[in-house]
Amino acid sequence: MAGDAAEWIGSVFLFIQTDAHQLNLPHLYKDSLQQLNVYRALQLTLKEATEDAHKAEILKVLSTDKQLIMHIKFSSEKICVQFLRSYSSGRVRQSLLNHLRMTFPVPHAAVQTQLRAGGEQLDSLLGEEQQCIKCISNQKPDHLKDEHIVQLEQSLRNLNLGNEQAISTRTLCSITEGRNDLSQEVTLAFQDQQFVDRLLSREDHQKFAKLVGRYWKIVGRTLSKTCRALRDPAIDNLAYEFEHEGLYEQAYQMLLKFIQSEGKKATLSRLIDALIENELRSLAEDLLALNNNEEK
Missing domain, CATH: 1.10.533.10 (Death Domain, Fas)
Structure with a gap:
């Protein structure tokens, strides 16, 4: 059915795993002093993979013992295609690795990723772009952006505006310690x-x-x-x-x-x-x- 492009919605889960000995990403994300740095790397990676950051957004980040899991929402089929092509070419993984290396002193770190939509593991379907898009489109998000993600994004906006004091290390330490x-x-x-x-x-x-x-x-x-x-x-x-x-x-x-x-x-x-x-x-x-x- 041909619908208005603005009505197109889908979502995907991006699983991210690093060598715990080189860069323990889940541990860093759980550390309130480093969490914003990790999230900034995730957000910048997503922005670089798409042309319109407003039509590709992080809804939630889950942290397990070994992986970070990003729940990404797309509100444009075009943007979804751009992300898939960037992911298929390896640019998403390389972009994330670059941003992590800029923040953390880990020159030999490696990143492994996996893309899932519902029960489908999309890495094996990347050659069938339309099938991937269909799988992503079938996964309509059932929740709004997590409140904690909203807070992290506001903190990043404050940094970009030069308001470093809004999330100073001293303030973060006072909360976590x-x-x-x-x-x-x-x-x-x-x-x-x-x-x-x-x-x-x-x-x-x-x-x-x-x-x-x-x-x-x-x-x-x-x-x-x-x-x-x-x-x-x-x-x-x-x-x-x-x-x-x-x-x-x-x-x-x-x-x-x-x-x-x-x-x-x-x-x-x-x-x-x-x-x-x-x-x-x-x-x-x-x-x-x-x-x-x-x-x-």
Whole structure:
């Protein structure tokens, strides 16, 4: 059926894998200090593969133990064809490698890619362009651009405008390392004691993921009452996406989404309140260092 070109929509998943010993891309993407650099390389690669960046956009980036997975939406068949031809020629892979090498000191790094649309592995179909386009067209995205991707893109726009202070290393460190940007007078009460409230630290993050176990979902649903990024169906999506990685990774990704979306509002008190509401006081005690069985 011949329709308006502007109505053409399709999507594809680009799987990216690097040699972990040379360049551990999933690890870098999970590191909030490096995440923006990795995303910038992904975004620039996509722009170079197409003429119109507005008609090819990254909806989401998933990180597994070994791969990054980009969900790319096309809103033009012409742009989709341009991307396929760029991918088929190897320019997409080479462009990504170039951008990564410009950011990270890894002269011998290599990148492997795979393209999928639904159940079809498109690398073996690249010689049949129309079949690839049909597969991509059949995959209509069922979700909007991930909120975290929107935030990363805004950060990149701020950089391009010369507003480096908007995402300075100091600010990023304060979020990931738990340096307290809140007033020292802000406290939280627990077991008849007062504790200084602060931003969640990396240690908090890892300890929560390790100890919460199967209760991560109910904690996430409690946090979702005041965190838009965790509202339905976000929790179920995380459970599905990281099912094979286990409970630690599911819990880690849930709290990461909370931290990234809430920024300076991702405080220890909010997590402690969620734990108390779900009768997980022992974990609250661990986070507040009231127990002596600290992880070594």
